[in-house]
Amino acid sequence: MVLATPVVLAPMAGITNSAFRTLCREQGAGLFVSEMVTARALIERHPETLRLITPGKGESPRSVQLYGVDPKVVGMAVDQLGSEDLADHIDLNFGCPVPKVTRRGGGAALPFKRPLFSAIVNSAVTAASKYGIPVTVKMRIGIDEEHKTYFDAADSAAQAGVAWVALHARTASQMYEGKADWSAITKLVEHLEPSGVPVLGNGDIWSGADGLRMVTETGCAGVVVGRGCLGRPWLFADLVSAFKGEDLRSAPTLFEVRKVMFRHGQLLVEFFESEGRAMRDLRKHMAWYLKGFRVARELRSRFGMVASLGELEYLLDQLEEQEYPLAVSEGPRGRTSHGRPVSLPDGWLNNPNEIPAITIDDSVSGG
Numbered sequence: 001m002v003l004a005t006p007v008v009l010a011p012m013a014g015i016t017n018s019a020f021r022t023l024c025r026e027q028g029a030g031l032f033v034s035e036m037v038t039a040r041a042l043i044e045r046h047p048e049t050l051r052l053i054t055p056g057k058g059e060s061p062r063s064v065q066l067y068g069v070d071p072k073v074v075g076m077a078v079d080q081l082g083s084e085d086l087a088d089h090i091d092l093n094f095g096c097p098v099p100k101v102t103r104r105g106g107g108a109a110l111p112f113k114r115p116l117f118s119a120i121v122n123s124a125v126t127a128a129s130k131y132g133i134p135v136t137v138k139m140r141i142g143i144d145e146e147h148k149t150y151f152d153a154a155d156s157a158a159q160a161g162v163a164w165v166a167l168h169a170r171t172a173s174q175m176y177e178g179k180a181d182w183s184a185i186t187k188l189v190e191h192l193e194p195s196g197v198p199v200l201g202n203g204d205i206w207s208g209a210d211g212l213r214m215v216t217e218t219g220c221a222g223v224v225v226g227r228g229c230l231g232r233p234w235l236f237a238d239l240v241s242a243f244k245g246e247d248l249r250s251a252p253t254l255f256e257v258r259k260v261m262f263r264h265g266q267l268l269v270e271f272f273e274s275e276g277r278a279m280r281d282l283r284k285h286m287a288w289y290l291k292g293f294r295v296a297r298e299l300r301s302r303f304g305m306v307a308s309l310g311e312l313e314y315l316l317d318q319l320e321e322q323e324y325p326l327a328v329s330e331g332p333r334g335r336t337s338h339g340r341p342v343s344l345p346d347g348w349l350n351n352p353n354e355i356p357a358i359t360i361d362d363s364v365s366g367g
Helices: 018-025 039-043 047-052 071-083 107-112 114-129 150-160 182-195 208-218 235-243 254-272 275-290 297-303 309-317
Strands: 007-009 031-038 063-067 089-094 135-140 142-144 165-168 199-202 222-225
Touching: 007 235, 018 031, 018 254, 031 039, 031 047, 031 089, 039 047, 039 063, 039 071, 063 071, 071 089, 071 114, 089 107, 089 114, 107 114, 107 135, 107 142, 107 150, 114 135, 114 150, 135 150, 150 165, 150 182, 165 182, 182 199, 182 208, 199 208, 208 222, 208 235, 222 235, 254 275, 254 309, 275 297, 275 309, 297 309
Parallel strands: 007 031, 007 222, 031 063, 063 089, 089 135, 135 165, 165 199, 199 222
Antiparallel strands: none
């Protein structure tokens, strides 16, 4: 799978619905992945799951991220996406570190069980090949420093025929703590070079310069951007510029940002078909959009409780024009969870070659 610009929007639970993807797509980058959906929920046609995979207007390619723990169920879900022409690209989630996923053996915990990981990826690739749909894998370095899985998992994925492997350069136990270890991306690039399977890097890309530096330092074929674009969809324009050898640093004034905020609200109303639900979803974005700007505490609080488009427009009109705070904006944002031991099923680490019984509830969701 070839992208015009080697920049991918990471799937983020509760964030990357079609409304937010639309804002990011308009900045010109390459691929924008849906929120993670579970394979079982997809084949059972849960209404909310079907909503999550619905593309925005003109969205192409249509990219869906799947989570699953049963090879058969994952294969059925991929077949459904292909036979009903619902996706042009499928990404498999093996990187989610949240406890409700890992304690059931899913997400970043699953690659430790090598046969199960291999079976899931092979099932997905086999099903997708009938429709010419590329499958990719996103994962972490491992469960923790003592249980690194990324080399073995990447080998299995490459042998299965994935289009690329994306590595978030943290372990699951790190969550989103500290700095990503870009040296792990370098090592994986070198490790997979004989196979010809590209590696994409993920972790701590806060600016266009960061994206270019990751590619230059690690040799990865592209970058996956997550938290850095929260409240900053224009980051993708900076990344496109950086990869073209230009030096664009978007610096929208507060009045320009407020136009994006209002449009985001409008797009969410279209997506949810409910103004109330759209505003509840928008609230978490308010602090990200306003980060670094001088906004009175009371007004910030009201943005965090906005209940209608009319109220949003009124509050936006209270903002005073300001220059963009570049020094503050191009830094960490979003989740900053502290590291902690990974929640795992009992005995999960006893034998990596064991095929566990598939008793995991495949309807869980994560980030």
